[in-house]
Amino acid sequence: MIIKQLSVFLENKTGRLNEVTQILGNAGINMSAMSVADTSEFGILRMIVSEPEKALSILKEAEFSVRLTEVICLNSPNEPGALARALNILSGENVFIEYLYAYSMDNKTANIVLKPDNIQKCIEVLQAHKMELVSASKMYKI
Amino acid sequence: MIWNEKIECASRDEMRAVQSERLKETVNRIYHNVPSYRQKMQEAGLVPDDIKSVDDLSKLPFTVKTDLRDNYPFGMFTVPMSEIVRIHASSGTTGKPTVVGYTRKDLNSWSEVVTRSLCMAGVHRDDIVQVAYGYGLFTGGLGLHYGCENLGASVIPISGGNTEKQLQLMQDFGTSVIACTPSYSLYLAEEMEAAGIKKEDLKLRVGIFGAEPWTENMRKEIEEKLGLKAIDIYGLSEIIGPGVSCECEHQVGMHINEDHFIPEIIDPETLQPLPAGEIGELVFTTVTKEGIPLIRYRTRDLTRLNYEKCACGRTLVRMEKCKGRSDDMLIIRGVNVFPSQIESVLLEMSETAPHYLLIVEREGNLDTLKLMVEVQEQFFSDEIKQLEALRKKITHKLQSTLGISVDVKLVEPKTIERTAGKAKRVIDNRKL
Numbered sequence: 001m002i003i004k005q006l007s008v009f010l011e012n013k014t015g016r017l018n019e020v021t022q023i024l025g026n027a028g029i030n031m032s033a034m035s036v037a038d039t040s041e042f043g044i045l046r047m048i049v050s051e052p053e054k055a056l057s058i059l060k061e062a063e064f065s066v067r068l069t070e071v072i073c074l075n076s077p078n079e080p081g082a083l084a085r086a087l088n089i090l091s092g093e094n095v096f097i098e099y100l101y102a103y104s105m106d107n108k109t110a111n112i113v114l115k116p117d118n119i120q121k122c123i124e125v126l127q128a129h130k131m132e133l134v135s136a137s138k139m140y141k142i
Numbered sequence: 143m144i145w146n147e148k149i150e151c152a153s154r155d156e157m158r159a160v161q162s163e164r165l166k167e168t169v170n171r172i173y174h175n176v177p178s179y180r181q182k183m184q185e186a187g188l189v190p191d192d193i194k195s196v197d198d199l200s201k202l203p204f205t206v207k208t209d210l211r212d213n214y215p216f217g218m219f220t221v222p223m224s225e226i227v228r229i230h231a232s233s234g235t236t237g238k239p240t241v242v243g244y245t246r247k248d249l250n251s252w253s254e255v256v257t258r259s260l261c262m263a264g265v266h267r268d269d270i271v272q273v274a275y276g277y278g279l280f281t282g283g284l285g286l287h288y289g290c291e292n293l294g295a296s297v298i299p300i301s302g303g304n305t306e307k308q309l310q311l312m313q314d315f316g317t318s319v320i321a322c323t324p325s326y327s328l329y330l331a332e333e334m335e336a337a338g339i340k341k342e343d344l345k346l347r348v349g350i351f352g353a354e355p356w357t358e359n360m361r362k363e364i365e366e367k368l369g370l371k372a373i374d375i376y377g378l379s380e381i382i383g384p385g386v387s388c389e390c391e392h393q394v395g396m397h398i399n400e401d402h403f404i405p406e407i408i409d410p411e412t413l414q415p416l417p418a419g420e421i422g423e424l425v426f427t428t429v430t431k432e433g434i435p436l437i438r439y440r441t442r443d444l445t446r447l448n449y450e451k452c453a454c455g456r457t458l459v460r461m462e463k464c465k466g467r468s469d470d471m472l473i474i475r476g477v478n479v480f481p482s483q484i485e486s487v488l489l490e491m492s493e494t495a496p497h498y499l500l501i502v503e504r505e506g507n508l509d510t511l512k513l514m515v516e517v518q519e520q521f522f523s524d525e526i527k528q529l530e531a532l533r534k535k536i537t538h539k540l541q542s543t544l545g546i547s548v549d550v551k552l553v554e555p556k557t558i559e560r561t562a563g564k565a566k567r568v569i570d571n572r573k574l
Contacts (some may be wrong), residue, residue: 005524007522007524009517009522009529009552010554011553011557013556016554037526039526039529039530041533041551041552042517042529042553044524044526046524060519063554063555063556064517064519064554064555065518065522065554065555066519066522067362067519067524078465086215087556089424098525099525115306115524117527
């Protein structure tokens with residue numbers, strides 16, 4: 001259930017994001033999901049890739065500040081109110097979300113990548129409510 | 143007006159006699175009271191009787207800022223703490239400040255030299271003096287304050303900052319003399335313009351500016367914008383504070399109160415004394431101080447001396463505006479900053495490596511410090527709030543160590559240049 005997300009520290013300067021994607025592309029690593037969080041000073045690139053460990057080591061070699069972060073991915077119906085239902089359940093159980101990003105797969109389902117403060121509890125709560133979680137192996141292959 | 147004409151206009155022979163007498167007395171006293179001095183003199187094969195006049199000054203060993211740090215906080219004091227009535231401190235080369243102590247007599251001498259300085263600047267007892275130097279551990283505020291009171295002028299002890307109030311009191315109280323850093327005076331001028339206050343609305347006639355280097359162009363600008371005579375005052379807390387030297391109304395170099403502080407110019411490389419008129423490092427020996435007398439203290443300021451009698455009638459030797467430093471100290475908004483202080487803060491924190499780059503800019507008329515610190519892999523967090531918290535922590539630690547705010551910027555690892563030799567740690571973009 002737990003997915004290894006790649007997080008990269010990026011200074012706000014031209015060409016840095018480009019460099020990361022280039023390095024991963026050259027290594028034959030595919031990206032299934034990504035998001036960039038930015039502040040006025042710096043950005044954090046978060047992505048789900050086909051081979052997280054390999055991506056980690058090649059980016060380290062290229063002297064990036066990079067780490068693997070544990071996240072989960074919720075598969076939710078692509079319909080009004082679906083996300084609200086899931087978030088309601090989590091807040092009702094006091095699970096705090098550090099950040100999330102989401103994308104629609106087609107007009108039936110959407111994937112929501114979540115970074116909760118307590119990942120085990122989050123999984124238990126979602127499973128108890130019969131919410132569908134995407135497996136790591138499936139995520140890496142998208 | 144010349145406050146102490148007898149000494150300020152003394153002949154060279156008279157001055158040398160006073161200096162020699164006081165030097166002998168000081169050397170004798172520290173030899174018997176301060177173990178570290180005695181040891182240094184013994185190492186140089188000297189006893190107090192070897193010092194017969196100012197001509198023997200160059201035989202004595204130097205004192206440097208790190209001596210004060212090594213004896214932190216009170217190890218260099220030559221009197222018991224019961225005799226010390228005031229303590230000031232300035233930034234040291236690392237985390238620990240440089241501490242100085244004053245006896246009652248030291249405070250009187252300090253007031254005397256500041257009063258002389260004020261008179262040199264043309265200030266008199268009818269003036270209303272707004273002291274906008276910081277009051278506190280910094281010597282600027284209180285130093286000027288007691289000198290003004292001693293002169294009999296009316297002091298407004300407003301301290302630094304709070305520009306709106308500064309302008310209000312300048313208008314309401316009819317301030318005629320302002321004392322602050324030159325860069326702050328230009329900031330005041332800007333704020334005046336923004337508030338629609340004209341220099342004609344104010345009664346300013348003299349400005350006593352010091353604590354940081356400034357140029358002749360800045361002087362012209364300040365004089366033009368504030369409608370006053372801009373006078374340069376010099377001092378450092380180790381020697382006494384402001385009032386070590388000051389310009390007279392002719393603005394042709396700062397008269398050193400040399401009956402209290404004997405100046406020398408040395409070559410900072412060979413440490414040999416240089417003849418009058420040559421540029422080198424300024425060294426002072428204090429000959430009246432009781433709390434913490436310093437023998438041949440290396441100021442690290444580069445300047446030259448002029449022994450000619452001044453048009454004002456004073457014979458006190460004059461020093462030129464400082465031309466730079468023989469070390470890496472920066473002066474930011476009147477505050478002394480050593481890159482080594484920043485390094486020690488970063489080393490103290492487990493999250494940071496001492497790879498940094500300090501960028502100094504002058505934005506408008508105020509100096510700003512930007513510090514670039516590398517984000518190390520082990521403390522990189524993928525959560526923004528944690529990185530922001532780290533940035534705030536560094537900012538806060540630097541603020542409390544340096545006494546000024548620093549704009550901290552986190553940068554990627556290995557982006558700060560590594561060099562085999564002395565690393566380039568500071569980029570000073572100010573044009574002084």
